[in-house]
Amino acid sequence: TQSTRPQRLLGAVQKNATRGDPCSVVKAIDHFCRHKEWAMNVGDEKGCILDSVVSEINPATVLELGTYCGYSTVRIASRLPPHAKLITLEFNPDFAVIARQVIAWAGVEEKVQLVEGASGDWIPKMKEQFGIKTFDLVFLDHWKDRYLPDTKLMEECGLLRKGSVLLADNVICPGTPEYLEYVRNSPRYESRYFKSHLEYTKVEDGLEKSVFLG
Numbered sequence: 001t002q003s004t005r006p007q008r009l010l011g012a013v014q015k016n017a018t019r020g021d022p023c024s025v026v027k028a029i030d031h032f033c034r035h036k037e038w039a040m041n042v043g044d045e046k047g048c049i050l051d052s053v054v055s056e057i058n059p060a061t062v063l064e065l066g067t068y069c070g071y072s073t074v075r076i077a078s079r080l081p082p083h084a085k086l087i088t089l090e091f092n093p094d095f096a097v098i099a100r101q102v103i104a105w106a107g108v109e110e111k112v113q114l115v116e117g118a119s120g121d122w123i124p125k126m127k128e129q130f131g132i133k134t135f136d137l138v139f140l141d142h143w144k145d146r147y148l149p150d151t152k153l154m155e156e157c158g159l160l161r162k163g164s165v166l167l168a169d170n171v172i173c174p175g176t177p178e179y180l181e182y183v184r185n186s187p188r189y190e191s192r193y194f195k196s197h198l199e200y201t202k203v204e205d206g207l208e209k210s211v212f213l214g
């Protein structure tokens, strides 16, 4: 039977990356996606911006919306301080199966809780299920039309505190116009655009970093 692109991406990790070495996993995926098959990982260029935001915040609690194959999960987890927790939500079971193996190969499973399910169902349960008070950092990289409703849901559920940072992928391509309009015009956010390129291409894209002001 035919393999899927995520399965082939996992194969490239298992073939070319060193177990327990997150950087080699990230490099193996970037090489595969640049030279073999494009895939919707945040990628190396935007990934460096992600890395700098994570290092700047040094978060104890991180929420990722949209795990896909676990590329950004590994990038973030490998930069977290000890005892920090990254919860990543993925509602496609086939992608979750691949992501768990990528995360395990990188050796960062201690810091990662991959939760299978939809953000809309799980965001309201974060406190009771995982003992999370608020998130220091949220990385949004799931369906683009869900960025805004899920941000409003996180506000309503009290998961954001003064200083919580939202980092959103793809605000130009494919684009998240309603979300951008909201975080850039709401008095409750201080927002900034980091210009970059769509992963593995020369097309413009970027990340929007928005600090919740409480």
Ligand SMILES: O=C(NC/C=C/[C@H]1O[C@@H](n2cnc3c(NCCO)ncnc32)[C@H](O)[C@@H]1O)c1cc(-c2ccc(F)cc2)cc(O)c1O
Binding pocket: 040, 041, 042, 065, 066, 067, 068, 069, 089, 090, 091, 092, 095, 117, 118, 119, 120, 141, 142, 143, 144, 146, 169, 170, 173, 174, 198, 199
């Ligand atoms: O579409 C893009 N990303 C979507 C990611 C979806 C992943 O997240 C999962 N997911 C989605 N909604 C939810 C949800 N909650 C919401 C539903 O209840 N709860 C949990 N998990 C969710 C999916 O199962 C996938 O694993 C994209 C496209 C391009 C692109 C650019 C240019 C092109 F030409 C083509 C493509 C570039 C990018 O960087 C991109 O991120």
Ligand SMILES: [Mg+2]
Binding pocket: 040, 041, 042, 141, 169, 170
């Ligand atoms: Mg993306």
